[in-house]
Amino acid sequence: MLYELPTPGFSFELIATLGHARAGILHTPRGDIPTPVFMPVGTAGTVKAMTADELRAEPLDAKIILGNTYHLYLRPGMEVMAHVGGLHKFAAWDRPILTDSGGFQVFSLSGINEIDDDGVTFRSHIDGSKHRLTPEVSMEIQRVLGSDIAMVFDQCPPGDADEKVHEVALARTTAWAKRCKVAPHAEGQAVFGIVQGGISVERRVRHMAEITALDFDGHALGGLAVGENLDDTYRILDEVAHLLPAEKPRYLMGVGTPADLERGISAGIDMFDCVMPTRNARNGYLFTEGPRVNIPNAKNRLDLGPIDPTCPCSTCKTHSRAYLRHLYLAKEILYARLATLHNLTFYARHVRRLRERILVDGKRA
Numbered sequence: 295m296l297y298e299l300p301t302p303g304f305s306f307e308l309i310a311t312l313g314h315a316r317a318g319i320l321h322t323p324r325g326d327i328p329t330p331v332f333m334p335v336g337t338a339g340t341v342k343a344m345t346a347d348e349l350r351a352e353p354l355d356a357k358i359i360l361g362n363t364y365h366l367y368l369r370p371g372m373e374v375m376a377h378v379g380g381l382h383k384f385a386a387w388d389r390p391i392l393t394d395s396g397g398f399q400v401f402s403l404s405g406i407n408e409i410d411d412d413g414v415t416f417r418s419h420i421d422g423s424k425h426r427l428t429p430e431v432s433m434e435i436q437r438v439l440g441s442d443i444a445m446v447f448d449q450c451p452p453g454d455a456d457e458k459v460h461e462v463a464l465a466r467t468t469a470w471a472k473r474c475k476v477a478p479h480a481e482g483q484a485v486f487g488i489v490q491g492g493i494s495v496e497r498r499v500r501h502m503a504e505i506t507a508l509d510f511d512g513h514a515l516g517g518l519a520v521g522e523n524l525d526d527t528y529r530i531l532d533e534v535a536h537l538l539p540a541e542k543p544r545y546l547m548g549v550g551t552p553a554d555l556e557r558g559i560s561a562g563i564d565m566f567d568c569v570m571p572t573r574n575a576r577n578g579y580l581f582t583e584g585p586r587v588n589i590p591n592a593k594n595r596l597d598l599g600p601i602d603p604t605c606p607c608s609t610c611k612t613h614s615r616a617y618l619r620h621l622y623l624a625k626e627i628l629y630a631r632l633a634t635l636h637n638l639t640f641y642a643r644h645v646r647r648l649r650e651r652i653l654v655d656g657k658r659a
C-alpha cells in the first residue's frame with residue numbers, strides 16, 4: 295500500500311507486515327529509504343570519522359543520516375549555514391538528512407536552562423554564551439539547514455521526572471507542536487511530530503491523540519532511554535508503537551542497542567538513530583554476530599582474525615584484531631575510522647536482515 299504524506303514528494307509504502315513489524319519504503323525527493331532503517335548520527339555535520347563517500351558505499355550504503363540542530367546552530371552558526379546553502383551542500387551529502395529540533399540537547403547538554411511556555415533560554419556548552427530556543431527558532435534553524443525531515447521542538451523530561459513535570463511537558467509539547475506546524479519550513483521539508491509521556495501508557499496514548507491530530511508526515515516516540523528501566527522502555531514500545539498511525543513512518547528517537555532495534559521493529563517502529571555504533575567504536579567496543587569485542591583486551595594482541603569473519607566491511611576484509619588493538623592503544627586516528635566503518639556496517643546489516651525476515655515471513659500489506 296502506498297500512502298501519500300502531507301508534504302508533496304513524500305510517501306510511505308507499506309510492503310509487508312509480520313505481527314506489528316513492518317517492512318516498507320519511505321519515498322523522499324532525495325531518494326528512497328527502505329524501512330526499517332538505522333540512521334547514523336552526524337551530530338556536527340559529520341558522522342564522526344566517516345567521509346560521505348564511505349557512508350554511501352556498499353555494504354554500508356547509508357540512505358539517510360542525522361544532523362543536530364543544537365550543535366550546528368552553535369557551531370558553525372547560522373551565518374555560515376545560510377551562506378553555504380544548507381547542510382547537504384556543506385557536508386557534500388546528497389541523500390536525505392533528518393534534523394532533530396535541538397530540544398533534547400538543550401535539556402541534556404547545555405549549562406543552565408530556563409524553560410517557560412514560550413521556549414528555553416540556555417547557555418552554550420562550548421563558551422557559556424546565552425541563547426534562546428523557541429519552536430519558531432528551531433524550525434527556522436532547520437529551514438536554513440534544509441534537512442529533508444525536520445522534528446518539532448519538544449520538552450523531554452528525564453526518566454525519573456514526577457507526574458507534574460510530565461503533565462506540564464506534555465501540554466507544552468503539544469502547544470509547541472502546533473506552533474512548529476504553522477512556522478515556515480524549507481520547500482520540500484517534511485515535519486515529524488513527537489509523542490512524549492514518559493513510562494505511562496495512559497499519558498502516551500493521550501498525548502498520541504493530540505499529536506496525531508495535527509497531521510504531521512510521521513511520528514516519533516521521544517523520551518525513551520532517558521534513564522528509565524529497560525523493562526519500562528520495552529513495555530511502552532510494545533503497548534504504544536503499534537497504535538501510531540499505520541500509514542505514516544514511526545521513529546524511535548535515540549535508541550539503542552542491536553537488541554533494542556530488534557524489539558522496536560517487532561513493536562512496529564520503522565526508523566532508529568543512536569550514537570551507540572559510532573561512539574562505542576571510538577571507545578573500543580565492536581559489535582559482532584557473536585559476543586561484543588573489547589578491542590584493547592589482551593586476548594586480541596596476537597589475534598590475526600578479523601573483528602567478525604561474517605562482516606563484508608573493508609575493515610574486516612583487510613585488517614586483524616591484533617592490528618586494530620595496536621592502533622587503538624597507540625591512539626592512531628586510523629583506528630576510529632576502521633572501527634566506525636565496522637560498527638555502522640554491523641548496524642546496517644542487522645536492520646536489513648530483520649527487514650528481510652519481515653518480507654519473507656510476513657504478509658503483503
Ligand SMILES: [Zn+2]
Binds near residue numbers: 609610635
Ligand atoms: Zn566489519
